[in-house]
Amino acid sequence: MKNLSESLSSKPLLSWLLFGSTAALVIALLALAQTIQTRKVESEFRGKPLGELANFEARNEAFRKFFPKQFESYYSTKDTSFRSEYGGNEPRDMLEENPRMVVLWAGYAFSKDYKQGRGHYYAIEDIHKTLRTGGPLSPDSGPQPNTCWTCKSPDVPRLMEKTGPSDFYKGKWASKGSEVQNTIGCVDCHDPKSMNLRLSRPALKEAFARQGKNILESTHQEMRSLVCAQCHVEYYFKKGPDSIANLTFPWDSGLTVEAMEKYYDNSGFKDWIHKISKAPMLKAQHPDYEVYKLGIHARRGVACADCHMPFVSEGGQKYTSHKIQSPLNHISTSCQVCHRESEKELIANVNERHKSVSEIKQYLEDELVKAHYEAGKAWELGSTEEEMKQILAYIRQAQWRWDFGAAGHGSAFHAPLETARLLGSGLNKAKDARLALRTLLDKKGFSGEVSLPDISTKAKAQEAIGLKMEVLKMEKQKFIETILPQWKAEARQKGVLDPQSP
Amino acid sequence: MKKLLNFVKFFIPPARWRLPVLLALGIFTGTVLYLIPTSKALSYLSDKPETCINCHIMTPQYTTWKHSSHSRVTNCNDCHVPHTSTIDKYSFKARDGLRHSALFTLRKEREVIVIEPEGRAVVQQNCIRCHENQFHKSTENFRDTQTKAERTCWSCHREVPHGKVRSLSIAPFALTEEKP
Numbered sequence: 001m002k003n004l005s006e007s008l009s010s011k012p013l014l015s016w017l018l019f020g021s022t023a024a025l026v027i028a029l030l031a032l033a034q035t036i037q038t039r040k041v042e043s044e045f046r047g048k049p050l051g052e053l054a055n056f057e058a059r060n061e062a063f064r065k066f067f068p069k070q071f072e073s074y075y076s077t078k079d080t081s082f083r084s085e086y087g088g089n090e091p092r093d094m095l096e097e098n099p100r101m102v103v104l105w106a107g108y109a110f111s112k113d114y115k116q117g118r119g120h121y122y123a124i125e126d127i128h129k130t131l132r133t134g135g136p137l138s139p140d141s142g143p144q145p146n147t148c149w150t151c152k153s154p155d156v157p158r159l160m161e162k163t164g165p166s167d168f169y170k171g172k173w174a175s176k177g178s179e180v181q182n183t184i185g186c187v188d189c190h191d192p193k194s195m196n197l198r199l200s201r202p203a204l205k206e207a208f209a210r211q212g213k214n215i216l217e218s219t220h221q222e223m224r225s226l227v228c229a230q231c232h233v234e235y236y237f238k239k240g241p242d243s244i245a246n247l248t249f250p251w252d253s254g255l256t257v258e259a260m261e262k263y264y265d266n267s268g269f270k271d272w273i274h275k276i277s278k279a280p281m282l283k284a285q286h287p288d289y290e291v292y293k294l295g296i297h298a299r300r301g302v303a304c305a306d307c308h309m310p311f312v313s314e315g316g317q318k319y320t321s322h323k324i325q326s327p328l329n330h331i332s333t334s335c336q337v338c339h340r341e342s343e344k345e346l347i348a349n350v351n352e353r354h355k356s357v358s359e360i361k362q363y364l365e366d367e368l369v370k371a372h373y374e375a376g377k378a379w380e381l382g383s384t385e386e387e388m389k390q391i392l393a394y395i396r397q398a399q400w401r402w403d404f405g406a407a408g409h410g411s412a413f414h415a416p417l418e419t420a421r422l423l424g425s426g427l428n429k430a431k432d433a434r435l436a437l438r439t440l441l442d443k444k445g446f447s448g449e450v451s452l453p454d455i456s457t458k459a460k461a462q463e464a465i466g467l468k469m470e471v472l473k474m475e476k477q478k479f480i481e482t483i484l485p486q487w488k489a490e491a492r493q494k495g496v497l498d499p500q501s502p
Numbered sequence: 503m504k505k506l507l508n509f510v511k512f513f514i515p516p517a518r519w520r521l522p523v524l525l526a527l528g529i530f531t532g533t534v535l536y537l538i539p540t541s542k543a544l545s546y547l548s549d550k551p552e553t554c555i556n557c558h559i560m561t562p563q564y565t566t567w568k569h570s571s572h573s574r575v576t577n578c579n580d581c582h583v584p585h586t587s588t589i590d591k592y593s594f595k596a597r598d599g600l601r602h603s604a605l606f607t608l609r610k611e612r613e614v615i616v617i618e619p620e621g622r623a624v625v626q627q628n629c630i631r632c633h634e635n636q637f638h639k640s641t642e643n644f645r646d647t648q649t650k651a652e653r654t655c656w657s658c659h660r661e662v663p664h665g666k667v668r669s670l671s672i673a674p675f676a677l678t679e680e681k682p
Contacts (some may be wrong), residue, residue: 022526029533033540035607039557311671312613316558318674333613337669340660 042315053192056158056200060185061498063192069314074185074322077119084328084347086354087409091126092116095458100365102461103372104399107275108283109143111465112472116409120184120324123152128484135475136174137483144173145245150201151231154187155180155496157200165202169244177483178490181497189227197223204230207249224303229289232304234260234404236269236285255290257404257422261397270396275465277375279392284403291408295415307334326410350413357405357412360423364402367430371395374437374450381444391440394433401426546599549579557606558674559615563664565676570663581628582621594624614668622654629655 050066057063064071082088094114095102105111113131127133127148136142147169150156159179160168168176191198199205199215204226208215218226237245250263261282264270270280292298297307305320310333312321327334328350331343339346375391405411405423412419441450455461462469491497515523538544545553551567554560567573572581583598584590598621605611617625630637630645633655637645644653656662665672 019526022530026529026533029530029537032607033533033537036537036540039606310613311669313558313670313674315609316674318671330613333669336614336616337667337672 039315042317050192050195055192056154056161056187057192058154058158058182058185058187058496059498059501060154060182061500063186064500067195069317069319070322073319074324075121076323077121077325079323079325080118082325082329084326085351086358086412087116087326088329089119089325090116091118093458095461098365099455099458099461100369102458102465102467103276103369103455104365104402105283106372106465108272108281110283111462112467112469123184124181125183127152129476129480131472131476133173134472135477135479135483136172137479139175139177140172142172142174145169145237146171146173146176147237147245147247148173149176149180150203150247152184153180153182154185154200155182157187160202166240166244166246169246170242174483177487178494179496181488181491182501188230197227199226199230201230201247203235203247203249204233207251210252221301221303224305225289225292225298228304228308232286232288232408234285234287234290236264236271251290255293257401257425260290261400274372274395277372277392277395278379278388279372279375279395279399281396282400282403284400284407286407286409287404288408288410288414291404291411291418292414294418295413297414310334310337353416354412357416357419357423360420360427361402361406364398364423364427364430367427367434368395368399368402369452369455370450371398371430371433371437373452374434374441377446377450378437378440378444381441381446383440383444387440391433391436394429394436398426398429398433401429546595549577551577554578557603559602559606559611559670561676562668562670562673565673566664572663576632580632581625584624585628585631594620611670613670615670625656626654 053062060071060074077089080089080091083090083092092115094116095111101114102111105114109132115126115130118126132144133148134143150169156168159176186192187198188200189197197220205215215226233249235247235249238248240246250260253259253262264282269282271283272281273279274281289304292304307327308324309320309322310327310330311318312333321330321333328347331346335346336343341349372395375388375395378388378391401422405419405426408414441447453460453464455464459469488497492499542553542556545556551564555564564578567578579591579595583594626644644655660666
């Protein structure tokens with residue numbers, strides 16, 4: 001065997017190789033030393049003190065330099081790549097996945113367009129683009145009032161501070177397009193002087209006051225849910241003088257599905273008249289907070305933020321992750337802090353709750369679709385208001401329960417037993433409605449089955465309930481092309497938007 | 503013997519290469535020597551619990567242990583490395599330590615760290631090592647962590663000694679001043 005020296009003298013390339021690899025090794029070792037030094041120092045680093053910020057500084061970017069980790073994690077709600085079995089942050093088309101909902105909401109805006117909510121980053125973009133807000137081409141046209149902005153932006157408390165809530169709610173949605181431009185952000189939950197949690201909107205405070213409770217006495221742990229409960233709740237627009245739509249939570253008799261129903265019944269409120277059955281309907285919005293309150297995690301004192309905004313450590317620095325999302329995307333940071341089971345096992349536990357609840361939900365949807373069409377048939381056969389009254393009440397009650405269980409995407413996990421109970425009670429009401437309808441139809445001399453239209457896809461279901469989707473989409477497109485750029489330009493000119501904002 | 507000599511000879515550079523080779527080796531050795539105190543490499547040969555918080559990942563584990571009754575009689579190694587022989591002890595420690603340092607360097611640590619199956623078996627054996635006299639017929643099958651690994655002492659004694667709540671973030675500022 002030749003020795004290395006001889007090989008080297010005959011092969012200059014080998015010398016270079018040896019030289020190069022030694023150099024690379026030394027570089028790697030120095031790099032390791034460097035990271036060890038960095039990691040020692042980084043855990044000592046603390047955030048910069050807060051500068052001067054306005055009481056309702058709505059431009060989120062103003063907070064970036066003071067709270068870089070919180071800010072970056074918050075703006076990473078831009079991510080729409082996570083899809084769990086029953087949810088996630090993709091804009092899943094819920095009507096496409098379940099066209100029965102088109103029929104259930106016939107005559108109401110949700111039958112036009114309903115998608116799985118994306119992250120807070122998209123709050124403004126999504127309310128601009130949903131068909132539910134229509135395509136208003138002037139400030140005083142369009143189907144929705146300004147109240148629809150209430151939960152979408154820190155510009156809302158900024159404007160309310162100036163004019164008061166009533167003046168904010170007044171007028172059509174299109175009239176505040178250039179003022180409400182920043183997406184949900186820092187001052188929606190924080191006081192910029194101290195960064196303590198703060199309630200920025202009146203409806204929750206008013207609901208507490210009407211129940212005789214002082215919301216200012218809430219503990220910090222309660223506040224970690226209450227800031228979310230400013231929006232993630234069941235609400236309605238209570239018509240005030242000048243037909244101002246006041247955002248109101250129907251909590252006066254309690255937070256359960258029956259208590260809120262009693263509240264609505266007492267005030268004779270309805271969200272809309274169903275297009276097929278003519279029933280006076282209620283739409284549950286997203287009673288996430290109320291349903292969560294009835295679950296075991298709330299009973300044990302776990303707050304929304306504990307699971308949806310867990311503490312994380314990066315480089316020895318602890319901060320609250322502001323990437324608010326489904327904890328199924330970070331089982332380790334949320335569930336496993338308390339639960340010792342494997343990630344796979346915990347996800348399976350969540351999904352089996354969803355599976356069981358969604359099974360009952362589907363039975364109820366089937367019954368409701370039939371009940372609406374059978375009621376339609378009963379009207380057709382000349383039934384009187386008096387004959388229909390109780391039937392329509394059953395339909396209203398049954399669908400209110402269905403919507404209450406369906407509208408919050410996490411209900412089957414937040415309170416599986418309560419959600420199953422209320423869907424079960426809804427199923428009972430729907431059966432009552434159909435039993436009464438059968439008797440009535442027989443009385444009117446109709447003994448067969450009421451035929452249902454083809455609602456196997458979203459498009460077919462929308463056609464069946466008589467929606468002119470092409471017109472709606474065209475209106476929206478025109479609005480997106482002409483009005484949205486105007487709003488944005490005006491907002492930039494007025495300084496509503498930060499120059500760095502997307 | 504002759505083979506070994508040949509092997510050494512293979513690496514001896516020719517005369518005109520000696521100086522650069524010496525310089526290169528010097529740089530290399532110097533870097534390694536510099537890394538030893540920087541990474542506190544020698545502390546890893548000891549049983550001192552502070553070694554385990556050289557990096558900050560284990561601070562919550564250190565803190566919870568420190569405040570538990572186990573801190574009066576045990577250190578980390580009493581429970582977390584095998585005591586069957588010195589070779590077992592150091593080879594386990596080396597494997598475990600290399601895994602930890604690699605994960606830490608690459609920032610691959612999970613927010614909630616979970617003990618590996620090998621580590622579970624070791625801890626279980628060490629529970630038994632000290633608490634032998636507390637063993638009862640009914641708990642006899644807890645000895646065999648290989649086949650009956652689903653039951654361990656801490657299946658019931660869940661809070662011993664690191665507490666119920668686990669995360670890198672539960673005690674992030676604890677005792678930075680106590681670090682060695």
